[in-house]
Amino acid sequence: MPTRALCWFRRDLRLDDHAPLSQALINHDEIHCVFVFDTTILDALPRQDRRVEFIWHAVAELKETLRQQGSDLIVEHGDPATLIPRLAHRLGAHAVYCAEDYEPAARQRDTRVAETLKQAGIAFHALKDQVIFAKDEILTAAGRPYTVFTPYKNAWLARLHPRDYATWESKTLVSRLARHDDTLVMPSLDQLGFGDTDLCTLRLPLGTSGAETLLKDFLERMDDYAQTRDFPGIKGVSYLSPHLRFGTLSIRRLVKHALEHGGDGASTWLSELIWREFYQQLLWHFPHAATTSFKPEYRDLAFENDTARFEAWREGATGYPIVDAAMRQLKRSGWMHNRLRMIVASFLVKDLLIDWRWGERHFAELLLDFDLAANNGGWQWAASTGCDAQPYFRIFNPVTQSERFDPEGHFIRRYVPELATLDKRAIHAPWKAKVLPAGFTLGRDYPFPIVDHAAQREKALALFGKREG
Structure with missing residues (x-):
């Protein structure tokens, strides 16, 4: 029948x-x-x-x-x-x-x-x-979920077999797709209750055809990925995250490409894909992490939660150019470079002493590639509240991060144009510059830093250190 x-x-x-x-x-x-x-x-x-x-x-x-x-x-x-x-x-x-x-x-x-x-x-x-391995497929020898990435990655790679990333072929069976005599109408955005955004003007390739365009472009650059992925001012990453999030590309194809391509770039990219699966399995095993700190000792930290500082962070007006450029990129495009996500998250929690969940929610509202597992995992990593987290005493210095990963200031100039006339030394910390361009006034054209990094670092160490002990 x-x-x-x-x-x-x-x-x-x-x-x-x-x-x-x-x-x-x-x-x-x-x-x-x-x-x-x-x-x-x-x-x-x-x-x-x-x-x-x-x-x-x-x-x-x-x-x-x-x-x-x-x-x-x-x-x-x-x-x-x-x-x-x-x-x-x-x-x-x-x-x-x-x-x-x-x-x-x-x-x-x-x-x-x-x-x-x-x-x-x-x-x-x-x-x-949407993953290569799910749920209980990767466990420790004791039958427990991994809570540290590197052992998880090693176990993931050790288990991997070509059948795990073999692609499904269904073209020969398309005759079994149901025929429809009447045209099935698709509701418009307006009928759904939504209006057009600036998505098309952002020139992000859309749909499966757009995903293929981006993948083809990245495969030609994959060899350089390990050396370029941390620099937001250059074209170093894949830009595939929205397509992976909504499944216009399959994870099996991406893993297969990485393995067949080989080399440091492909290996580094594969590691990022495994991070995605690490966070997925964590959320499966520990769903409480979606709303509270993974580490119990950090669940009631006495964050200052200054709303004015939070607003300055959201709007890209903190006085720290790399932070402000990153936050403006997010607001303008719905996307943020991964290195910058770490920098701004560390800044919010460790410099501004604001609850990581405030930042997580802001990202959830704006990120085109928003994924609960990855967003939550990344924020808890930066905030030192999650498993396999950045240790609480490691705090990103926004100035040194800026100097290292945007050395010429190209990214900052793109998103904070009021700093475009500053040279490549002054642009990372304008308040430290001995000479500023004529006509540029700090505090009028661009804000002074809203906090002192060194002082806030000591406060963060004290706040987290109390709980660590």
């Missing part, structure tokens, strides 16, 4: 190398595809949100690709916990397929969906797709 399945797309907005879709095509005779604009997430967002527009374009391209295959994408808007079981029942589906999601809220949602489907006699299959 012919069987029918529903493939539910979420953070896997592609047809290529798609584990749930491939399994559905193998196991069933007719496959319907659906994406839900989830109101339980969207309702909390501002009317203009770059991520919603990024997703909308990816979904539109996915829909068009399915149409070219003679099928279509059903696009819904509402609560998937209600819509998915209802749709599966209406279509007469015998099973629903989707990719596993490891965030606490997503796990709760999937449990609700699975239970409702079970009551209707419909199977629910959540398959691993």
Whole structure:
């Protein structure tokens, strides 16, 4: 008897190398595809949100690709916990397929969906797709989750087998995609309750086609990655993080590229991909870390939480050029270079003595590539509150970081143009310059530092040191 399945797309907005879709095509005779604009997430967002527009374009391209295959994408808007079981029942589906999601809220949602489907006699299959290893697949010899990255990475690499990053091939089974006689309408951004943003003017390639463009460009630069990745003023990183976040590229393909390419650049990039999985498995095993410090001794630190200083940090007006340039990059583009994420996080927590969760929430509001596991893990690393964290006594000096990673001041000049006339020595710490350009007045054209780094460093050491003892 012919069987029918529903493939539910979420953070896997592609047809290529798609584990749930491939399994559905193998196991069933007719496959319907659906994406839900989830109101339980969207309702909390501002009317203009770059991520919603990024997703909308990816979904539109996915829909068009399915149409070219003679099928279509059903696009819904509402609560998937209600819509998915209802749709599966209406279509007469015998099973629903989707990719596993490891965030606490997503796990709760999937449990609700699975239970409702079970009551209707419909199977629910959540398959691993956004990571190489998930859940309990990488454990210590004692059967515990790793809480330090390097041992985790070593275990990850030791276990890795070509079958783990083998890509799924489904082209021969496309005839099993459901045909739709009537055109399925996709809601516009406005109908979803959102307006256009500046996403298109940022010239970020969108959808799976955009992801392929970026990947091709990066593969040509991969050999230099280890030497260039820490310098925000040059084109050194992959810029693939939004596409990896929303699954317009598969992690298996990226790992395969890194392994086949070889060399220091590819090895360093692979290590970054493994960091992503390290944070994913941490959130799975320790969901409490999503809302509180991983280390119990740092859960009630007496942060000063000065709101005026926090606002200066948010707006890029701290008087520390590298910090301000980074925060303005985030506000302007929805993205921030990874080295800068570490610098500004350390500055907020260790210099301004503000709770890391304030910064984490700000990043969550603006980052196009926002991923709960990676964002939380990165902030707790910088704040010294997480597992495998930066030790509390290691505090980034924003001036020396600026001098080292933006030595000519190119990045600062791009995002803090009021400093463009300063030379490459003065631009990192204008208040220390013996001579400033004519017409430039510190305190008028650019602020004095809102804190003294040396003094705040001692305060941070005292604050964390009390708890460490």
